[in-house]
Amino acid sequence: MINRAIGVFRAIAPATIRKDPMTDPIPPQGIPQPSPQPAAVPAQFAAGLDTPAPGTEAAPAQPATVPAADVAQATPAPFGAQAAPGTPAMEIRGLAKRFGEKIAVNGINLTIPQGSFYGLVGPNGAGKTTTLSMATGLLRPEFGTALIYGVDMWENPVEAKRLVGNLADGVRMFDRLTGQQLVTYHGLLSGLDAETVATRTTDLLGLLDLQQAANTLVVDYSAGMTKKIALACAMIHAPRLLVLDEPFESVDPVSAANIRDILHGYVAGGGTVIVSSHSMDLVERMCDHVAVIAAGRVVAAGTVDEVRAGSTLEDRFVQLVGGRHQQEGPEWLRSF
Amino acid sequence: MAAQLLAPAPVTAKQPSIVRVLVKLRYQIMWNSLRRNTWQLVGAIIGALYGLGILGMALVSLVVLGINADQYTGVILITVGSVLVLGWGIVPLATAGADRTLDPARFATFPISQTSLRWGTLLAGALGIPGIITLLVSALTALAWIRSPLAAVVAVICAPIALVTCLLVSQLVLTLATRLAMSRRYREIIGTVLLVLIILLGPLIAGLSGGIVLSISLFPSIAAVASWTPVGAVWAVPAAVAAGDPLGAILHLLVAVASVAVVYWLWQVAYAASVNASATRSSSTGRVRDARGPFRFFPANPAGAIAARCLIYWFRDPRYARSLILVPLMPFLFWFITRQTEGGPEVLAFATPFMLLFVATATFVDLAFDGTAFAAHVAHGVRGIDDRRGRAWAFMTLIVPMTIVIAVIVAVISGGVHLLPAVLGVSLGMILAGNGVSSVESAFFLMPVPDPADSPWASKPGSGVLSLAGTFGSMGALIVLSLPALILMIVGAVTGSALLIWLTLPVGLGIGALFYWIGVRWGGRILDRTAPDMLTRLTKHA
Numbered sequence: 083m084i085n086r087a088i089g090v091f092r093a094i095a096p097a098t099i100r101k102d103p104m105t106d107p108i109p110p111q112g113i114p115q116p117s118p119q120p121a122a123v124p125a126q127f128a129a130g131l132d133t134p135a136p137g138t139e140a141a142p143a144q145p146a147t148v149p150a151a152d153v154a155q156a157t158p159a160p161f162g163a164q165a166a167p168g169t170p171a172m173e174i175r176g177l178a179k180r181f182g183e184k185i186a187v188n189g190i191n192l193t194i195p196q197g198s199f200y201g202l203v204g205p206n207g208a209g210k211t212t213t214l215s216m217a218t219g220l221l222r223p224e225f226g227t228a229l230i231y232g233v234d235m236w237e238n239p240v241e242a243k244r245l246v247g248n249l250a251d252g253v254r255m256f257d258r259l260t261g262q263q264l265v266t267y268h269g270l271l272s273g274l275d276a277e278t279v280a281t282r283t284t285d286l287l288g289l290l291d292l293q294q295a296a297n298t299l300v301v302d303y304s305a306g307m308t309k310k311i312a313l314a315c316a317m318i319h320a321p322r323l324l325v326l327d328e329p330f331e332s333v334d335p336v337s338a339a340n341i342r343d344i345l346h347g348y349v350a351g352g353g354t355v356i357v358s359s360h361s362m363d364l365v366e367r368m369c370d371h372v373a374v375i376a377a378g379r380v381v382a383a384g385t386v387d388e389v390r391a392g393s394t395l396e397d398r399f400v401q402l403v404g405g406r407h408q409q410e411g412p413e414w415l416r417s418f
Numbered sequence: 419m420a421a422q423l424l425a426p427a428p429v430t431a432k433q434p435s436i437v438r439v440l441v442k443l444r445y446q447i448m449w450n451s452l453r454r455n456t457w458q459l460v461g462a463i464i465g466a467l468y469g470l471g472i473l474g475m476a477l478v479s480l481v482v483l484g485i486n487a488d489q490y491t492g493v494i495l496i497t498v499g500s501v502l503v504l505g506w507g508i509v510p511l512a513t514a515g516a517d518r519t520l521d522p523a524r525f526a527t528f529p530i531s532q533t534s535l536r537w538g539t540l541l542a543g544a545l546g547i548p549g550i551i552t553l554l555v556s557a558l559t560a561l562a563w564i565r566s567p568l569a570a571v572v573a574v575i576c577a578p579i580a581l582v583t584c585l586l587v588s589q590l591v592l593t594l595a596t597r598l599a600m601s602r603r604y605r606e607i608i609g610t611v612l613l614v615l616i617i618l619l620g621p622l623i624a625g626l627s628g629g630i631v632l633s634i635s636l637f638p639s640i641a642a643v644a645s646w647t648p649v650g651a652v653w654a655v656p657a658a659v660a661a662g663d664p665l666g667a668i669l670h671l672l673v674a675v676a677s678v679a680v681v682y683w684l685w686q687v688a689y690a691a692s693v694n695a696s697a698t699r700s701s702s703t704g705r706v707r708d709a710r711g712p713f714r715f716f717p718a719n720p721a722g723a724i725a726a727r728c729l730i731y732w733f734r735d736p737r738y739a740r741s742l743i744l745v746p747l748m749p750f751l752f753w754f755i756t757r758q759t760e761g762g763p764e765v766l767a768f769a770t771p772f773m774l775l776f777v778a779t780a781t782f783v784d785l786a787f788d789g790t791a792f793a794a795h796v797a798h799g800v801r802g803i804d805d806r807r808g809r810a811w812a813f814m815t816l817i818v819p820m821t822i823v824i825a826v827i828v829a830v831i832s833g834g835v836h837l838l839p840a841v842l843g844v845s846l847g848m849i850l851a852g853n854g855v856s857s858v859e860s861a862f863f864l865m866p867v868p869d870p871a872d873s874p875w876a877s878k879p880g881s882g883v884l885s886l887a888g889t890f891g892s893m894g895a896l897i898v899l900s901l902p903a904l905i906l907m908i909v910g911a912v913t914g915s916a917l918l919i920w921l922t923l924p925v926g927l928g929i930g931a932l933f934y935w936i937g938v939r940w941g942g943r944i945l946d947r948t949a950p951d952m953l954t955r956l957t958k959h960a
Contacts, residue, residue, distance in 0.1 A: 218797060219796060219797065219799070219950065220793055220796050220797060220950060220953055221950060221953070221954060222950045222951060222954070239799050240799040240801070242799075243797065243798060243799035244799065246797075248797040250793050250797065252790070253790035253791065253793040253957075254789050254790045254791040254793075255791050255794065256727055256731075256788075256791045256794065257791075258730060258731055258734045258735055259727060259730060260711075262710070263710065263711060263713060263727075263730070266710065266713055266723070267713075267723050267726075267727050267794070268794060268798065270713075270718055270719065270720060270722065270723030271720050271723055271724075271794065271795065271798040271800050272720075272798045273719070273720060275718060276718035279718070299734075315794070319798075
């Protein structure tokens with residue numbers, strides 16, 4: 083993945099923004115959306131972060147009841163009380179971010195229903211990682227809001243973050259720890275007690291076939307093992323929503339299948355998964371919902387069947403995103 | 419750019435020199451990173467101005483030296499020149515480090531010979547600010563020889579040799595240091611050396627205090643010896659010419675040139691070894707015996723987890739160890755500095771606080787060391803105060819016992835045991851206050867630090883001045899906060915009042931604890947607000 087140079091964060095007063103050419107009105111999306119969008123995007127732009135998001139205040143605040151329940155068995159699935167039916171697991175409204183001159187995310191709206199296995203696809207540099215970073219509290223958005231089970235990520239970060247398990251792409255880990263120590267570390271950081279952490283760490287390492295490497299420093303792991311340990315770190319606190327940025331990158335097929343099983347079990351138990359991926363095949367087979375992002379905008383979103391509209395997801399993706407060109411490459415690359 | 423790269427390669431055209439490409443690459447990367455980070459740019463500009471200042475001062479001094487030329491001109495130039503060469507070797511180790519853009523490991527996949535890489539590294543060094551200043555100052559020594567025109571000409575001719583010597587010494591030391599730092603054995607060696615130094619500190623101080631006295635009368639003999647060593651030979655050539663000793667000049671020149679050849683050869687060997695080492699680096703660490711390690715010793719909550727993790731890093735990340743190297747050396751250094759002045763145990767009692775001045779705020783680079791791994795704290799919504807506390811606990815677990823041991827040893831040796839309560843009060847108070855200061859400072863100030871995978875002596879362009887600003891900022895704050903206990907200790911030491919000496923202990927501890935309490939909370943609150951923005955800045959640094 084591109085280690086994108088993140089530009090200077092500039093706190094920009096709304097007044098400045100209105101004059102800014104960047105706020106060019108974004109045409110309403112003519113794409114199947116899973117739920118009606120609450121507001122036109124330009125309004126989000128102009129309003130900034132503080133706008134009360136219409137319609138969500140009704141959502142009951144519940145994260146306090148979130149499970150300290152033990153993960154006894156293979157799937158880290160028990161989720162305590164369900165959120166009020168209908169509250170999306172994640173709702174993104176008008177998220178926007180630019181790095182210097184470059185607009186990375188340009189008013190994204192997405193609704194991820196509870197219990198869905200949601201795929202996020204898009205070409206390189208489309209803004210997937212930026213969007214997910216903003217939605218999980220790692221990157222401050224310039225505009226827009228992200229609600230996790232109705233809890234605003236940037237108004238109430240501690241509560242919202244407790245609900246999310248996050249596998250971020252392109253960040254380091256504390257890789258001078260052993261695998262077991264790293265998972266323990268994440269468990270303790272999320273406030274679990276020692277005993278729970280110990281049990282769950284053992285479970286997760288077993289689940290991900292990492293027992294052998296439990297006492298090896300993570301810095302010595304292969305790329306695939308590093309992804310797996312990061313996944314364990316994301317799941318240790320039994321979050322209700324897993325946000326996984328490129329979880330299958332450089333993971334071998336057997337491990338990938340195992341991880342898919344775990345994730346399916348997790349969804350079956352009531353959890354929600356968001357994965358970003360470049361692999362259309364994988365998303366098509368694994369996910370029930372998908373959103374296509376290009377140039378910082380959602381160009382299509384809905385159930386996988388809705389989005390692919392009778393075609394394969396890959397063909398539909400290329401059709402939506404464009405940029406395919408038929409050529410054989412330069413002459414010098416064919417004659418040595 | 420991409421279009422250029424994809425254009426058919428001009429295979430038939432004259433190949434650009436790889437060395438030139440490498441040097442250009444280094445400056446391109448430096449320029450790009452300066453453009454991305456305004457503060458680094460400011461740092462680089464201040465650094466350049468500083469260099470100009472040094473150049474100006476050197477110019478004035480050399481002119482004065484030229485006007486008042488006598489038999490000491492050679493002695494002075496040889497001594498100062500030797501210090502300059504040694505400085506090129508030592509300063510990068512002790513401070514900001516060296517540019518690692520042309521790290522051989524990065525070019526492992528390119529068909530570039532090691533020789534080209536070495537020359538690229540040297541040339542890039544020569545074209546940096548310190549390189550240019552060194553060359554100019556070396557050439558300007560001609561001014562000091564202005565009364566003997568031939569010697570002046572020789573001085574100008576010798577300037578490039580001097581520069582190459584400096585560059586090679588610096589590269590050799592850095593290559594060796596990096597190689598050592600990357601290996602596990604290094605950490606063991608450092609640990610052992612530290613232990614031995616602590617044990618030897620007493621006898622060393624006792625022995626040396628009765629021994630040699632460094633005085634101005636020693637300089638001629640120091641210069642005489644240095645003029646036959648790699649560090650001083652090149653400076654002795656014009657001196658010998660001026661003294662009308664052509665044979666001596668030739669011999670000094672031979673030593674200087676041979677030194678360059680030998681150091682180059684040594685560097686080549688070390689360099690080749692480091693290339694091989696970096697290719698196999700990943701398999702060097704291995705498994706760890708104890709499953710949970712320090713996680714057992716700290717409470718099972720976020721702050722405790724962070725403390726355990728930091729403690730592991732203090733041992734496993736060579737960048738942390740760098741700041742502790744000073745600990746056993748400082749009292750000795752302090753003794754050496756105060757050697758010339760009057761005073762007995764009262765003066766030496768300051769050794770431990772003096773050491774802590776440089777060490778007590780060490781945690782303020784912690785967050786920068788984390789790099790983007792800090793995302794784990796942000797993603798889990800760790801409270802700022804837990805973050806601050808964890809880092810402070812880990813550091814205090816290490817530094818408090820070390821400080822007590824050193825304070826006791828110094829007190830026993832210097833015969834200042836009666837001052838011990840005051841020394842401990844001031845020292846422990848400084849540790850507490852230092853952690854308070856760094857808790858606040860590191861919540862908004864990011865030190866430019868080498869990447870975890872990099873050598874602990876790698877530096878980023880323009881980072882030197884920023885590091886200094888950060889260090890002096892924290893030091894200044896620490897001095898101010900420690901002043902009450904310090905004054906009490908001084909008054910107690912001067913008056914010999916046991917009451918005041920004992921009073922310093924609770925006062926120092928109390929004030930330190932208060933500032934720790936405030937600092938951790940204040941810093942925590944800042945971090946609660948700024949954590950995602952710090953992460954963004956860390957991402958940009960990476």
